[in-house]
Amino acid sequence: xxxxxWNVNSVRARQERLLEWLKSAQPDVVCLQELKCTExxxxxxxxRDAGYHAALHGQKTYNGVAILAxxxxxxxxxxxxxxxxxxxxxxxxxxxxxxxVVSAYAPNGQSVDSPQYEYKLEWYGRLxxxxxxxxxxxxxxxxxxxxxxxxxxxxxxxxxxxxGQTLFTLKERDALQRLRAFGLTDAYRKLHxxxxxxxxxxxxxxxxxxxxGLRIDHLYVSAPLVPRLTGADTDRDARKGKxxxxxxxxxxxxxx
Amino acid sequence: xxxxxWNVNSVRARQERLLEWLKSAQPDVVCLQELKCTExxxxxxxxRDAGYHAALHGQKTYNGVAILAxxxxxxxxxxxxxxxxxxxxxxxxxxxxxxxVVSAYAPNGQSVDSPQYEYKLEWYGRLxxxxxxxxxxxxxxxxxxxxxxxxxxxxxxxxxxxxGQTLFTLKERDALQRLRAFGLTDAYRKLHxxxxxxxxxxxxxxxxxxxxGLRIDHLYVSAPLVPRLTGADTDRDARKGKxxxxxxxxxxxxxx
DNA sequence: GTAGGTATAG
DNA sequence: CTATACCTAC
Numbered sequence: 001x002x003x004x005x006w007n008v009n010s011v012r013a014r015q016e017r018l019l020e021w022l023k024s025a026q027p028d029v030v031c032l033q034e035l036k037c038t039e040x041x042x043x044x045x046x047x048r049d050a051g052y053h054a055a056l057h058g059q060k061t062y063n064g065v066a067i068l069a070x071x072x073x074x075x076x077x078x079x080x081x082x083x084x085x086x087x088x089x090x091x092x093x094x095x096x097x098x099x100x101v102v103s104a105y106a107p108n109g110q111s112v113d114s115p116q117y118e119y120k121l122e123w124y125g126r127l128x129x130x131x132x133x134x135x136x137x138x139x140x141x142x143x144x145x146x147x148x149x150x151x152x153x154x155x156x157x158x159x160x161x162x163x164g165q166t167l168f169t170l171k172e173r174d175a176l177q178r179l180r181a182f183g184l185t186d187a188y189r190k191l192h193x194x195x196x197x198x199x200x201x202x203x204x205x206x207x208x209x210x211x212x213g214l215r216i217d218h219l220y221v222s223a224p225l226v227p228r229l230t231g232a233d234t235d236r237d238a239r240k241g242k243x244x245x246x247x248x249x250x251x252x253x254x255x256x
Numbered sequence: 257x258x259x260x261x262w263n264v265n266s267v268r269a270r271q272e273r274l275l276e277w278l279k280s281a282q283p284d285v286v287c288l289q290e291l292k293c294t295e296x297x298x299x300x301x302x303x304r305d306a307g308y309h310a311a312l313h314g315q316k317t318y319n320g321v322a323i324l325a326x327x328x329x330x331x332x333x334x335x336x337x338x339x340x341x342x343x344x345x346x347x348x349x350x351x352x353x354x355x356x357v358v359s360a361y362a363p364n365g366q367s368v369d370s371p372q373y374e375y376k377l378e379w380y381g382r383l384x385x386x387x388x389x390x391x392x393x394x395x396x397x398x399x400x401x402x403x404x405x406x407x408x409x410x411x412x413x414x415x416x417x418x419x420g421q422t423l424f425t426l427k428e429r430d431a432l433q434r435l436r437a438f439g440l441t442d443a444y445r446k447l448h449x450x451x452x453x454x455x456x457x458x459x460x461x462x463x464x465x466x467x468x469g470l471r472i473d474h475l476y477v478s479a480p481l482v483p484r485l486t487g488a489d490t491d492r493d494a495r496k497g498k499x500x501x502x503x504x505x506x507x508x509x510x511x512x
Numbered sequence: 513g514t515a516g517g518t519a520t521a522g
Numbered sequence: 523c524t525a526t527a528c529c530t531a532c
Contacts, residue, residue: 008517009514009515009532010516013514013515013516034515034532036515036516038517059532060516060517061515061516061517061530062531063515075513108531108532110531110532148532202513202532203513203514203515203532204513204514205513207513243514243515244514244518246513246532247513265522265524265525266525268523268527269524269525282528290522292525292526293526305526316526316527317520317521317525317526317527318521327532349530364521364522366521366522426526441529458522458523459522459523459525460523460524461523499524500524501524502522502524502525511527513532514531514532515530515531515532516527516529516530516531517528517529518528518529519527519528519532520525520526520527521524521525521526522523522524522525522532
């Protein structure tokens with residue numbers, strides 16, 4: 001079973017690329033982020049024609065997340081639903097083939113002294129409480145998303161340059177660590193402890209050609225799924241060519 | 257000798273289409289309208305690589321006209337240069353192979369009661385005076401352009417619907433007629449007196465699929481060139497496919 | 513650099 | 523419907 005996550009950076013601008021990638025990669029489940037459109041504007045027909053059902057949590061211009069799956073996603077839950085007044089469409093959860101799948105788009109955080117940075121740290125706390133409230137670490141659980149945090153030095157092209165910058169501050173890494181402490185394992189890092197693989201490259205300054213990237217897109221699995229992990233990687237090719245997303249898809253394989 | 261006119265509706269947005277069309281149609285001279293860019297932003301390199309020289313009169317956002325030619329255009333004159341305070345880049349003239357070529361983008365006229373409509377009628381008068389001042393009817397002269405006027409009933413898909421609408425009011429047709437009275441012959445209509453051929457289809461309301469068009473792009477030739485006319489038509493295919501201009505190229509052939 | 517929104521123009 | 527400009531965000 002193949003599960004992937006991809007920040008598409010506008011699903012309408014990237015429709016053809018998404019369809020081509022679905023066709024070639026053939027994931028069973030895909031977590032999408034940054035749809036940048038409402039549910040009504042999502043290209044549902046085309047995705048259906050490609051063989052996928054879709055659970056959607058859309059928003060105009062910003063955010064927007066989805067779970068695509070060959071089998072119909074069940075028990076769809078949109079947002080953190082924790083009573084906080086929050087319009088951001090950053091989370092959707094659904095059950096596919098007995099696995100609870102969460103597609104998450106963590107706040108970017110803008111700059112360390114901004115309200116967005118505070119919101120980001122709070123959001124991570126809220127997501128940890130979401131897991132505590134609704135799930136148990138021994139359930140089969142997969143969280144795929146753009147976490148907007150590089151967890152370790154190896155996940156940046158230049159840790160000294162990035163140290164203290166948004167996406168790589170201590171507080172953000174701590175917040176991610178506290179989320180993982182629920183009982184989550186970073187699928188890629190588990191299988192490839194020492195291999196540097198980025199998932200995002202800035203559009204600016206020739207980030208991709210120079211391979212100046214970060215690994216900020218991760219798939220997290222709960223304990224019962226760890227022994228079933230058979231593969232994990234990034235589809236770097238999807239970042240190539242014309243009009244790509246700034247993120248590449250990240251995937252894992254589970255033994256059936 | 258093949259001479260064409262094409263309102264490209266942004267030469268930058270249409271660069272690839274323009275180059276492909278130049279490659280397949282192989283005109284000796286092309287009058288372009290609605291470049292929608294300054295001379296500095298014109299894709300001069302690519303056009304040169306395709307085998308064409310360019311005489312340019314650019315403008316940011318609106319208007320902008322050019323003459324492309326396999327031989328270098330000589331004695332380039334930009335604008336009407338009649339002392340009227342007018343920033344619109346709607347006219348360029350140059351000599352190619354002994355023929356004086358004018359590329360013209362007539363004002364659209366918006367609505368009959370608008371200042372733009374008045375400007376359009378005046379512009380036609382100014383262009384007639386331009387010809388009177390600078391040229392003689394027995395010179396070899398070709399005017400190619402988007403004239404924003406359908407000359408006759410046959411040049412609209414529904415003359416009753418269009419009667420009195422901008423692009424088909426009596427005043428506009430009169431203004432065009434007065435221009436032609438300088439001694440100009442509509443090349444397409446001369447060779448095909450009874451055949452309906454449109455050059456423009458509105459992007460809206462499925463104008464092209466339903467063939468709801470107008471013939472507002474014409475090539476006019478002076479008397480010495482009329483006997484040399486061997487062909488004239490519209491490249492309807494250039495309006496097909498993705499991201500087309502709303503205009504198709506119009507061309508004529510002259511015996512050498 | 514690459515999106516989206518709004519507005520204007522055709 | 524398809525462009526442009528200017529604005530904001532990442």
